[in-house]
Amino acid sequence: MTSARPYLYLAPTLAVLAAFTYFPLARLAELSLHAPGIGTSLGPWIGFSAYSTLFANPLFWRVAGQTLLYVFASVPIAMAVALALALLLDQPLRGVGVFRVLYYTPVVMPTVAVAALALWMFNANGGIIDYLLHAIGIGPVPWLVDGAWALPTLMIVAVWKNVGYYMIIYLAGLQSLPRAVLDAARLDGARPIARFFTITLPLLRPTTFFLAVVALIGSFQVFDFVNLMTQGGPSNATNVLVYFAYQNGFEYVQLGMAAAISLVMFAMVLMILGALAWAFNR
Amino acid sequence: MIRRCASYAVLVAGLIPLLLPFYWMALTSLKPKREVFTAVPQWWPAHPAWDNYRSAWVAEPFAGFFFNSIVVTASIVALQLALASLAAFALSRFEFRGRSLIFWIIVAALIVPVQITFIANFMTLAHLGLLNTYAALVAPYAASAFGTFLLRQAFAAVPRQLEDAARLDGCSGLAFLWHVLLPLSRPTVLAFALVAVVTHWNDYFWPLIVTNNNAVRTLPIGLGMFVGQEVTTDWNLLMAASIFVSAPMLLLFFLMQRYFVQSQLRTGIRG
Amino acid sequence: MIEPALRFAGVGKSYGSARILEDLDLEIAEGEFFVLLGPSGCGKTTLLRMTAGLQTIDRGEIYLRGAPLSPIPPERRNIAMVFQDYALYPHMTVYGNMAFGLRRHGHDKTETDARVRRTAALLGIEPLLDRRPHQISGGQQQRVALGRAIARDPVLYLMDEPLSNLDAQVRASVRTEIKELQRRLGVTTLYVTHDQVEAMTLGDRMAVLNDGAIQQAGRPIDIYREPANEFVARFLATPRLNLLEGTLEHSNGSIVVRTPVGAFAWTQPPRSLPATAKVRVGMRPEEIKISFDVAAAGASLPIRLIETLGSQVLVFADFDGGELTVSIPADAMPHDAQRIAIVPSGSIVHVFDHAGGAALGHFVAGGEG
Numbered sequence: 018m019t020s021a022r023p024y025l026y027l028a029p030t031l032a033v034l035a036a037f038t039y040f041p042l043a044r045l046a047e048l049s050l051h052a053p054g055i056g057t058s059l060g061p062w063i064g065f066s067a068y069s070t071l072f073a074n075p076l077f078w079r080v081a082g083q084t085l086l087y088v089f090a091s092v093p094i095a096m097a098v099a100l101a102l103a104l105l106l107d108q109p110l111r112g113v114g115v116f117r118v119l120y121y122t123p124v125v126m127p128t129v130a131v132a133a134l135a136l137w138m139f140n141a142n143g144g145i146i147d148y149l150l151h152a153i154g155i156g157p158v159p160w161l162v163d164g165a166w167a168l169p170t171l172m173i174v175a176v177w178k179n180v181g182y183y184m185i186i187y188l189a190g191l192q193s194l195p196r197a198v199l200d201a202a203r204l205d206g207a208r209p210i211a212r213f214f215t216i217t218l219p220l221l222r223p224t225t226f227f228l229a230v231v232a233l234i235g236s237f238q239v240f241d242f243v244n245l246m247t248q249g250g251p252s253n254a255t256n257v258l259v260y261f262a263y264q265n266g267f268e269y270v271q272l273g274m275a276a277a278i279s280l281v282m283f284a285m286v287l288m289i290l291g292a293l294a295w296a297f298n299r
Numbered sequence: 300m301i302r303r304c305a306s307y308a309v310l311v312a313g314l315i316p317l318l319l320p321f322y323w324m325a326l327t328s329l330k331p332k333r334e335v336f337t338a339v340p341q342w343w344p345a346h347p348a349w350d351n352y353r354s355a356w357v358a359e360p361f362a363g364f365f366f367n368s369i370v371v372t373a374s375i376v377a378l379q380l381a382l383a384s385l386a387a388f389a390l391s392r393f394e395f396r397g398r399s400l401i402f403w404i405i406v407a408a409l410i411v412p413v414q415i416t417f418i419a420n421f422m423t424l425a426h427l428g429l430l431n432t433y434a435a436l437v438a439p440y441a442a443s444a445f446g447t448f449l450l451r452q453a454f455a456a457v458p459r460q461l462e463d464a465a466r467l468d469g470c471s472g473l474a475f476l477w478h479v480l481l482p483l484s485r486p487t488v489l490a491f492a493l494v495a496v497v498t499h500w501n502d503y504f505w506p507l508i509v510t511n512n513n514a515v516r517t518l519p520i521g522l523g524m525f526v527g528q529e530v531t532t533d534w535n536l537l538m539a540a541s542i543f544v545s546a547p548m549l550l551l552f553f554l555m556q557r558y559f560v561q562s563q564l565r566t567g568i569r570g
Numbered sequence: 571m572i573e574p575a576l577r578f579a580g581v582g583k584s585y586g587s588a589r590i591l592e593d594l595d596l597e598i599a600e601g602e603f604f605v606l607l608g609p610s611g612c613g614k615t616t617l618l619r620m621t622a623g624l625q626t627i628d629r630g631e632i633y634l635r636g637a638p639l640s641p642i643p644p645e646r647r648n649i650a651m652v653f654q655d656y657a658l659y660p661h662m663t664v665y666g667n668m669a670f671g672l673r674r675h676g677h678d679k680t681e682t683d684a685r686v687r688r689t690a691a692l693l694g695i696e697p698l699l700d701r702r703p704h705q706i707s708g709g710q711q712q713r714v715a716l717g718r719a720i721a722r723d724p725v726l727y728l729m730d731e732p733l734s735n736l737d738a739q740v741r742a743s744v745r746t747e748i749k750e751l752q753r754r755l756g757v758t759t760l761y762v763t764h765d766q767v768e769a770m771t772l773g774d775r776m777a778v779l780n781d782g783a784i785q786q787a788g789r790p791i792d793i794y795r796e797p798a799n800e801f802v803a804r805f806l807a808t809p810r811l812n813l814l815e816g817t818l819e820h821s822n823g824s825i826v827v828r829t830p831v832g833a834f835a836w837t838q839p840p841r842s843l844p845a846t847a848k849v850r851v852g853m854r855p856e857e858i859k860i861s862f863d864v865a866a867a868g869a870s871l872p873i874r875l876i877e878t879l880g881s882q883v884l885v886f887a888d889f890d891g892g893e894l895t896v897s898i899p900a901d902a903m904p905h906d907a908q909r910i911a912i913v914p915s916g917s918i919v920h921v922f923d924h925a926g927g928a929a930l931g932h933f934v935a936g937g938e939g
Binding site: 020022023024026027029030031032033034036037038039040041042044045048102105106108110116117118119120121122123124125126127128129130132133134135136137138140142143145148177185234237238240241244245259262263266267272275276279280282283286287290 | 385417420422438444500503507523525553556
């Protein structure tokens with residue numbers, strides 16, 4: 018029985034996605050190929066010149082590199098820490114429930130509050146972290162004021178905020194592993210470390226893949242911490258693609274350039290997802 | 300036994316970097332201004348300054364931001380639940396042409412976040428004259444690909460015979476969705492609603508793009524402005540503000556933590 | 571002429587080019603307990619779902635008390651259905667499950683409450699009314715599913731293998747209960763099963779279905795005694811029908827059926843027997859007479875295996891070209907038996923056409939002529 022009803026039920030969702038997800042991709046392309054107009058109108062067609070200007074700009078390459086560094090350093094670290102925590106919390110220990118809840122708490126915090134707190138804790142003037150490090154003979158570290166340290170500092174904050182989410186996903190993966198296989202490996206005499214690398218980790222592959230996809234897409238979008246903590250500084254050391262597009266669009270009012278940056282970033286995300294899917298399906 | 304102790308030791312050690320920031324935030328928020336900067340940090344507020352909260356509350360029009368956050372978050376979550384329920388109902392209980400294509404169109408939206416489309420969406424809303432309105436804050440999030448996917452999975456798990464039984468009981472179509480599918484999928488609905496509440500209450504990026512007027516600004520924007528202004532001076536007030544901006548989500552989380560964890564177990568794919 | 575409660579007139583169903591129900595005709599009388607028996611995939615559940623309105627009728631029409639059902643949506647057919655998996659609403663209490671359909675059908679709270687309580691009392695499930703389905707046993711869930719149907723007070727019950735999810739003991743007692751209830755309420759019932767014991771015990775009449783077509787319809791005992799074809803005979807045999815190659819030998823008015831296990835005299839064969847000599851012979855395990863006095867008999871078969879079921883014993887014996895299964899009372903079984911001899915006289919024989927499988931006749935063998 019075919020009727021119009023299912024289409025009717027799907028219409029609102031499809032309309033919203035069309036208007037705010039798919040149409041904008043086309044609109045970005047259109048914007049990036051035209052000169053700036055007045056207000057929201059388009060200027061004359063300029064072809065790919067926005068892209069050639071972008072690719073000729075050394076700052077763009079620096080920003081793209083910093084974004085990739087941020088993504089590919091913070092995501093694996095956070096996932097490794099999360100997996101370790103999940104393994105610990107997968108044991109039948111008393112009070113694991115409390116630990117799970119506590120480790121998850123940063124996930125529900127607003128990024129703005131986390132940024133405010135991090136600004137205070139990493140502050141060069143009275144920050145508690147420098148004080149504690151000083152007590153064990155380290156520092157002071159120029160966390161947010163030194164170009165070499167600023168991006169790693171943002172990564173530390175991001176890992177702190179996200180690790181609980183990754184931990185819960187890994188925990189879900191661990192709890193759905195077939196018990197019988199793990200028991201069989203045990204009877205086969207595999208030691209815990211060997212069991213982890215030969216049985217648990219391979220069986221967790223789908224979870225790891227899912228998490229890698231979610232984490233990559235998520236951390237490519239990093240903006241809040243940059244905007245609130247460094248404004249891309251010092252001297253662009255923490256500038257990343259979304260922030261770069263935001264700057265071009267709203268500070269320099271170069272909407273075409275901003276659109277080009279967004280699309281290049283989208284292409285990068287797609288390529289990385291493709292590579293990831295290829296790597297995990299081999 | 301040794302392993303157990305070692306596990307506890309690691310878990311407890313991990314709590315230090317995890318919980319210290321929360322403690323430091325709460326502690327700072329209660330310190331009078333002259334105790335904020337001391338050569339040796341004070342680990343307990345000698346003279347708790349509860350007044351900090353009132354000062355922070357009025358430093359920006361936070362009451363208005365609070366109201367706006369509630370309106371915007373509630374609207375988004377209500378719309379997402381309504382639209383996702385309908386779409387998931389169609390995708391899970393009807394046979395029709397293009398069903399799997401439509402399903403993939405919806406799921407693919409997950410890889411196109413607003414951080415990519417914001418320039419175009421900003422221009423659309425500017426063109427419609429909707430900047431600085433609740434509509435601009437809500438409309439792009441009215442549908443949720445994620446929620447549609449979750450509910451579809453939940454609805455598809457309801458056995459066919461139950462649909463038949465309901466039909467003979469005189470309950471089909473939207474009545475079946477309302478009386479049977481949604482109540483039966485309550486854990487999923489609740490889990491998704493919680494994730495959506497937290498996501499949109501905390502959202503900083505999109506409101507930043509489409510608002511520049513205190514009449515519609517939400518809490519994260521208000522706090523963000525506070526961060527910009529107070530950055531070198533009143534850490535105690537900033538921490539107090541951070542706490543009351545975060546408090547509703549922390550409260551929700553601790554009250555419903557069972558469902559939060561459940562939601563992640565539900566939404567993460569199984570290994 | 572009295573209009574039957576339910577009449578199927580040339581009812582057929584196809585999926586694409588696959589005909590899953592041949593155009594079939596069937597009449598079910600008012601108050602009758604009618605069983606549709608057949609293997610899975612024979613189309614019996616499809617027929618039931620079409621009657622309920624859950625599937626469309628491609629060809630023909632179903633009449634309920636003379637009124638065509640096609641134009642009526644399922645909820646307005648005044649038919650109640652009991653499902654295989656019970657299909658209770660997990661999020662509602664037992665009370666809610668029974669009340670839901672009544673409320674949806676526009677009964678007010680008082681009327682609904684009265685009906686639910688009356689039905690619960692009838693079924694003895696009053697203490698369960700506040701529980702949820704997952705808090706009660708399978709047998710109790712089954713009773714609630716029945717209650718949901720009964721409370722609706724419909725003109726027809728449809729039951730789709732309602733006992734198949736119960737364990738053996740509960741199944742037997744619920745089976746009896748269903749039969750008694752139906753007697754008491756007198757509501758026409760169409761019951762689908764693949765279990766021949768259920769069909770035999772429950773049905774006033776039954777129809778055997780296979781490959782989307784009715785093989786035979788009638789009283790269970792008549793179908794058991796005179797199966798219309800090989801399929802029906804096989805389906806109504808436990809544990810299995812012995813099927814033997816046989817030949818017909820005509821001799822002065824009577825016929826002798828020769829099989830590898832013996833020759834059976836057919837003293838009053840029908841006149842219309844075809845001239846063919848080759849037939850297939852079916853004998854149910856409990857219809858074969860045997861003797862352990864091997865010396866007296868001409869031919870005997872070696873026993874391969876004995877299975878004790880309690881009151882009955884199954885004897886498996888080899889013959890040239892196959893295995894014969896015989897069922898006898900346990901106390902008739904000697905301890906040291908090695909061989910059995912078939913006693914033709916008194917054994918019951920079903921003769922089928924060698925090509926098509928249609929029954930040619932059924933008889934109790936006389937002594938060999």
